Amino acid sequence: MAGIDDVARLAGVSTATVSRALSGRGPVSKATRARVDAAARRLGYVVQASASSLASGRTRCIGILVPLLDRWFYSTVLSGVTAVLMEHGYDVTLYNLTTDQAERERIFDTFLRRQRVDGVVVIAITPTDREWEQLREIGHPVVVIGEGGDGIRSVMVDDEAVGHTATTRLLELGHTAIAHIGMVTDDPHTSPAARHRGYERALREAGVAVAPALFAPGDFTVGGGRDAAARVLPSASAVFAASDELAVGALFAARDLGLRVPEDVSIVGVDGHELAEFFGLDSIDQFPLQQGRRAAETVLAALGEDVPAPPPGPVPFRYVSRGSVRPPAT
Amino acid sequence: MAGIDDVARLAGVSTATVSRALSGRGPVSKATRARVDAAARRLGYVVQASASSLASGRTRCIGILVPLLDRWFYSTVLSGVTAVLMEHGYDVTLYNLTTDQAERERIFDTFLRRQRVDGVVVIAITPTDREWEQLREIGHPVVVIGEGGDGIRSVMVDDEAVGHTATTRLLELGHTAIAHIGMVTDDPHTSPAARHRGYERALREAGVAVAPALFAPGDFTVGGGRDAAARVLPSASAVFAASDELAVGALFAARDLGLRVPEDVSIVGVDGHELAEFFGLDSIDQFPLQQGRRAAETVLAALGEDVPAPPPGPVPFRYVSRGSVRPPAT
DNA sequence: TTGAAAGCGCTAACAA
DNA sequence: TTGTTAGCGCTTTCAA
Numbered sequence: 224m225a226g227i228d229d230v231a232r233l234a235g236v237s238t239a240t241v242s243r244a245l246s247g248r249g250p251v252s253k254a255t256r257a258r259v260d261a262a263a264r265r266l267g268y269v270v271q272a273s274a275s276s277l278a279s280g281r282t283r284c285i286g287i288l289v290p291l292l293d294r295w296f297y298s299t300v301l302s303g304v305t306a307v308l309m310e311h312g313y314d315v316t317l318y319n320l321t322t323d324q325a326e327r328e329r330i331f332d333t334f335l336r337r338q339r340v341d342g343v344v345v346i347a348i349t350p351t352d353r354e355w356e357q358l359r360e361i362g363h364p365v366v367v368i369g370e371g372g373d374g375i376r377s378v379m380v381d382d383e384a385v386g387h388t389a390t391t392r393l394l395e396l397g398h399t400a401i402a403h404i405g406m407v408t409d410d411p412h413t414s415p416a417a418r419h420r421g422y423e424r425a426l427r428e429a430g431v432a433v434a435p436a437l438f439a440p441g442d443f444t445v446g447g448g449r450d451a452a453a454r455v456l457p458s459a460s461a462v463f464a465a466s467d468e469l470a471v472g473a474l475f476a477a478r479d480l481g482l483r484v485p486e487d488v489s490i491v492g493v494d495g496h497e498l499a500e501f502f503g504l505d506s507i508d509q510f511p512l513q514q515g516r517r518a519a520e521t522v523l524a525a526l527g528e529d530v531p532a533p534p535p536g537p538v539p540f541r542y543v544s545r546g547s548v549r550p551p552a553t
Numbered sequence: 554m555a556g557i558d559d560v561a562r563l564a565g566v567s568t569a570t571v572s573r574a575l576s577g578r579g580p581v582s583k584a585t586r587a588r589v590d591a592a593a594r595r596l597g598y599v600v601q602a603s604a605s606s607l608a609s610g611r612t613r614c615i616g617i618l619v620p621l622l623d624r625w626f627y628s629t630v631l632s633g634v635t636a637v638l639m640e641h642g643y644d645v646t647l648y649n650l651t652t653d654q655a656e657r658e659r660i661f662d663t664f665l666r667r668q669r670v671d672g673v674v675v676i677a678i679t680p681t682d683r684e685w686e687q688l689r690e691i692g693h694p695v696v697v698i699g700e701g702g703d704g705i706r707s708v709m710v711d712d713e714a715v716g717h718t719a720t721t722r723l724l725e726l727g728h729t730a731i732a733h734i735g736m737v738t739d740d741p742h743t744s745p746a747a748r749h750r751g752y753e754r755a756l757r758e759a760g761v762a763v764a765p766a767l768f769a770p771g772d773f774t775v776g777g778g779r780d781a782a783a784r785v786l787p788s789a790s791a792v793f794a795a796s797d798e799l800a801v802g803a804l805f806a807a808r809d810l811g812l813r814v815p816e817d818v819s820i821v822g823v824d825g826h827e828l829a830e831f832f833g834l835d836s837i838d839q840f841p842l843q844q845g846r847r848a849a850e851t852v853l854a855a856l857g858e859d860v861p862a863p864p865p866g867p868v869p870f871r872y873v874s875r876g877s878v879r880p881p882a883t
Numbered sequence: 884t885t886g887a888a889a890g891c892g893c894t895a896a897c898a899a
Numbered sequence: 900t901t902g903t904t905a906g907c908g909c910t911t912t913c914a915a
Contacts, residue, residue: 224668224692226908226909227908227909227910228908236885236886237885237886237887238886238908238909238910239885239886239887239888239910239911240884240885240886242909242910242911243884243885243910243911246910248910248911249884249910249911250884250885251884251885252884252885255884255885267666269662269663269666269667270667270908270909271607271667271668271907271908271909272603272606272667272668272669273602273603273604273606273607273612273668273669273907273908273909274603274607274891274907274908274909274910275908275909275910276602276603276891276909277601277603277604277607277890277891277892277893277907277908277909277910278890278891278908278909278910278911279891279909279910279911280891280910282603284646284669287647291632292622292628292629292631292632292635293625293628293629293632295623298622298623298628299622299623301622302621302622302623302649305622305647305649306649306651309648309649309656309659309660309664310656312663314646314664314669315646315647316614316644316645316646316647317617317635317645317646317647318639318644319632319635319636319639321636326639326640329639330639332599333599333642334644336597336599337599337600337601337602338554338601338602338603339602339603339614339644362554444827445827445828445831446827446830446831449831471831472831475831497774497775497776498775500776501775501776501779501801501802501805556892556893557892557893558892566901566902567901567902567903568892568893568894568902569893569894569895569901569902569903569904570900570901570902571893572893572894572895573894573895573900573901576894578894578895579894579895579900580900580901581900581901582900582901585900585901600892600893601891601892601893603891603892603893604891604892604893604894604907605892605893605894606893606907607891607892607893607894607906607907607908607909608892608893608894608895608906608907609893609894609895609907610894610907
């Protein structure tokens with residue numbers, strides 16, 4: 224495996240010049256650069272990551288923290304992040320935070336502190352105060368998809384607006400017995416919490432009382448949605464589900480109860496999941512691929528890479544009609 | 554950020570001893586190790602990855618090549634791989650091979666050759682001859698989930714047996730007009746190709762002619778399955794789909810055609826996807842999480858890590874009945 | 884624009 | 900069992 228000396232020898236220059244030519248940092252004459260490039264190509268030379276990192280302090284690697292890999296939203300965001308980073312020559316190191324507390328600590332205490340990454344993208348995780356602190360301490364840019372903390376860049380949709388939009392749509396159709404299925408968290412800074420707030424605000428603004436019995440928690444899976452919906456469907460004419468997976472679960476629950484959608488019950492989800500289309504499910508698309516791309520561009524920009532500056536403010540979402548809502552039967 | 558010298562000073566030993574104590578390589582007395590551990594903990598010292606790698610030649614990082622992230626099978630395998638690697642203190646660097654040819658080349662030419670990884674896990678990708686060559690050249694263990702190449706370790710289910718099992722089940726129920734929806738590849742060493750062979754062999758063994766009109770290609774998505782199934786359903790009493798996503802698509806196609814499952818048509822899929830349960834879909838579960846775990850253990854074993862030796866031979870699969878098949882209507 | 888040379892922070896011979 | 904020391908393969912001052 225060729226080293227930088229081999230390239231230097233073949234090109235008839237010093238290793239310093241090879242380094243400058245190949246990295247693009249520092250002045251190199253056009254002719255020299257061409258000779259170095261040719262020599263490098265001829266030898267199949269690729270700079271060794273660890274040596275380069277040790278000498279320069281840059282790793283060209285971004286760490287990604289993600290809570291689950293097998294959920295559509297996360298894996299789609301991840302696709303967006305990796306695509307952009309790869310285009311810019313960055314590697315991606317994946318840290319899958321499970322529910323195992325010891326493992327989680329090890330990621331924050333050790334993995335992230337090995338100086339293996341130049342930056343971190345956090346997907347939909349709510350770090351504790353201490354974890355925020357640790358993220359800041361690594362001394363590299365951190366971008367959160369979701370609500371950020373102090374001095375931490377964030378890419379997010381306005382989840383309260385999402386909840387408000389979906390609920391308002393149902394209200395406008397004339398529904399008043401609108402159930403919500405989502406997740407209960409003690410942390411108000413999460414997407415489910417914000418969507419829930421948006422739901423309640425829309426109801427209040429419309430003068431409709433918020434009925435606690437019309438909320439049912441369920442984890443963000445089809446099964447969770449089915450179980451949660453089964454509890455509220457008997458007393459609701461419409462359901463706002465905090466994710467498309469939950470909404471699909473609600474469709475199954477409706478079927479089990481002999482309810483037709485949308486004749487007997489209207490259902491709206493959130494995400495833009497592939498399945499929403501097949502089920503003819505109204506949904507608020509939040510463009511997860513774009514969120515991932517934007518997060519990646521945000522870290523790269525913070526690292527001084529030449530990327531289109533991501534626009535400030537929350538990322539867009541869009542209500543997509545597919546036929547799962549209609550005015551309530553009278 | 555504390556360095557190894559700080560730890561050495563605080564513990565009253567040399568840096569070499571700190572290195573030995575913390576890495577576990579080389580002899581250190583019990584008392585010394587305790588002092589070093591205490592000093593390291595006190596200073597919050599974590600070894601710097603690039604310096605350690607440069608000096609030792611080991612990176613404690615495994616590269617993973619995956620074609621798609623947002624498909625259930627791949628992301629589940631990936632979960633299994635990352636879980637095991639993390640348990641052993643290994644990082645995971647993710648390379649998402651898209652269909653972009655230039656990007657793919659860059660991964661094989663550059664990314665994998667930066668000596669950033671100690672080993673590679675390839676998920677469901679069919680490398681070209683040249684790419685196999687490049688994988689071997691990096692001089693590290695490579696494990697493929699799917700059919701391997703020369704001198705490359707492989708973790709795989711016997712996909713021909715999978716196809717044979719599913720088809721045989723339908724034959725035993727009395728079906729003869731059994732359609733297959735899968736993927737067309739010119740490469741015989743892929744899962745879809747093997748499942749297709751198993752399907753045809755089962756038919757031949759049962760004395761049923763293989764009807765080319767009963768095969769329809771579709772990419773491995775719900776949409777692909779729906780379109781493919783729409784073409785073969787009119788002339789089939791049963792469908793063997795090469796994945797659960799395809800099978801779910803077939804369910805939608807059946808519904809669109811006014812066919813009931815299983816009264817009018819029987820459907821079997823492959824994977825063990827969460828949705829199979831909700832749709833009451835018969836499926837061959839291939840335990841992707843276990844496949845991922847086994848692949849990770851295989852690389853680790855090859856690197857001399859202390860892991861349970863993965864059993865040889867193909868990984869298990871299991872036919873799971875959920876009510877989507879029955880004898881053909883007469 | 885180039886080259887010489889001093890590290891980057893750690894590991895692993897080797898000697899004690 | 901421990902310390903001394905010479906690198907690992909690059910990058911980056913600094914001087915020319």
